[in-house]
Amino acid sequence: xxxxxLTIEQLKQKLDYNKIPKHIAIIMDGNGRWANKRLLPRxxxxxxxxxxxxxxVEVSSTLGVKxxxxxAFSTENWKRPIDEIQGLMKILVQYIRRELERLxxxxxxxxxxxxxxxxxxxxxxEVIRAIKTTSExxxxxxxxxxxxGGRGEIVTGIKxxxxxxxxxxxxxxxxxxxxxxxxxxTKNQPxxxxxxxxxxxxxxxxxxxYQIAYTEFWFSDxxxxxxxxxxxxLSIIDFQNRNxxxxxV
Ligand code: FPP
Numbered sequence: 001x002x003x004x005x006l007t008i009e010q011l012k013q014k015l016d017y018n019k020i021p022k023h024i025a026i027i028m029d030g031n032g033r034w035a036n037k038r039l040l041p042r043x044x045x046x047x048x049x050x051x052x053x054x055x056x057v058e059v060s061s062t063l064g065v066k067x068x069x070x071x072a073f074s075t076e077n078w079k080r081p082i083d084e085i086q087g088l089m090k091i092l093v094q095y096i097r098r099e100l101e102r103l104x105x106x107x108x109x110x111x112x113x114x115x116x117x118x119x120x121x122x123x124x125x126e127v128i129r130a131i132k133t134t135s136e137x138x139x140x141x142x143x144x145x146x147x148x149g150g151r152g153e154i155v156t157g158i159k160x161x162x163x164x165x166x167x168x169x170x171x172x173x174x175x176x177x178x179x180x181x182x183x184x185x186t187k188n189q190p191x192x193x194x195x196x197x198x199x200x201x202x203x204x205x206x207x208x209x210y211q212i213a214y215t216e217f218w219f220s221d222x223x224x225x226x227x228x229x230x231x232x233x234l235s236i237i238d239f240q241n242r243n244x245x246x247x248x249v
Contacts, residue, residue, distance in 0.1 A: 003234060011233045015063075019240050021193035023067035024060060025215070027207050028053070030199030030223030043087035048225035050091050054099060059229045061106055061140040063236070067189055068142050069113060071207050075149035089123040092146070096126045100133060107139030113185040113208075114148030115156070141189065148185070150209030157183035157210075186211055194218060194239045198227045214246050 003011060028049055035045030053070060060068045073088060103110065110130045119127065127146065160183045164170045170179070182188065191211045197203075200221045204212070218235040220227070 003237065008230055008233070011230065011237065014237050015233065016240050017064065020064045021236060021239055022065070023069070023190050023192040023194075024065050025069040025071075025192035025195045025208055025212070026056070027071045027195070027197040027205060028224040028227075029197060029201055029205075031225055033199065034223040034225040042084055043091070045223075045225055046084075046088055046091050050095050052225055052227050053095065055228060056232055057099075057103070057108065057140075057142055058106070059232055061108055065140055067192075068140060069145065069186075069192060069208065070143065071145040071148065071205070073114075073146050073148070074206060075114070075147055075152050076206065078147075086120075089120055092144075093123055093126045096130045100130055103130075103142070104134055104137065107137045108134060109137040109139070109141045110134045111141055111143045111185075113143045113145045113153070115152075116146055118147050143186065143189075145207065148207075150204075150206045153184055154210055181210065184210060191215060194235065196220070196232075196235050198222045198224050198231070214244070216242055216244065 003014070006014075031045030031049040032042045033045070034048065035042050038044070053072075056070075057068060072092065077088075078085065110127075110133075112127055112131060116124050116127055127144075157180065161170070161175065161180065165172060181191075186208070191213070192208060192215045194217075195204075195208070195212055195215045196218045198220050200219070202219055208215075216239050218238060220231060220235070222231055
């Protein structure tokens, strides 16, 4: 990588602040491997992963990103051992308790992507408190994927749309891609410009399937607990050097 010898400040000078991606989505992966490498239980990796959430939220908001979507817990993650699930929920609660005041002061609005009804009550209540507390904020929107799956989101959207059609609220001829997108958890939000997946895996894992039709992908081998400001800036510089054609020439 030709930027590897540059300092953060030098890297920042390479950024075009007029072309910061409006919406960045991140599949936070590699916490377990990070912990394994250190002979620590997996939840230590998730805990360190939370510290990167704090860092990346702060950096993104300062750079002028308008929407940041973080995949924290998928509909498939319920298959993990119960103590890991409990640990993840506790880390989520700890994050909100520790960070909510700062998020609020930084004008960040928190939203959940996913069906939070299935979360344990102690976690669901904190998530709802975070959403309510920050609902009037007008800075960056932080979407946290919780019990989220892209296919499930589309199916849920179809059911909501069906209800609206049945109730006569919408005519079938008026449904188009844009209208349908407002039946998704990302209602009224622009699609991600950039999707980042660390940890060396090259797959989408059911994240934002409808929304990423024209999203630019950025993969890196770094494990999420090591994914820092520098990596985020590198991904944005790379994004800014791409030519997005949206199927045109
Ligand atoms: C995937 O890594 C990561 C997760 C399933 C959890 C992500 C959660 C956090 C970063 C915790 C904090 C989140 C918030 C929003 C406060 P993995 O465990 O599958 O890693 P592996 O593939 O190396 O095993």
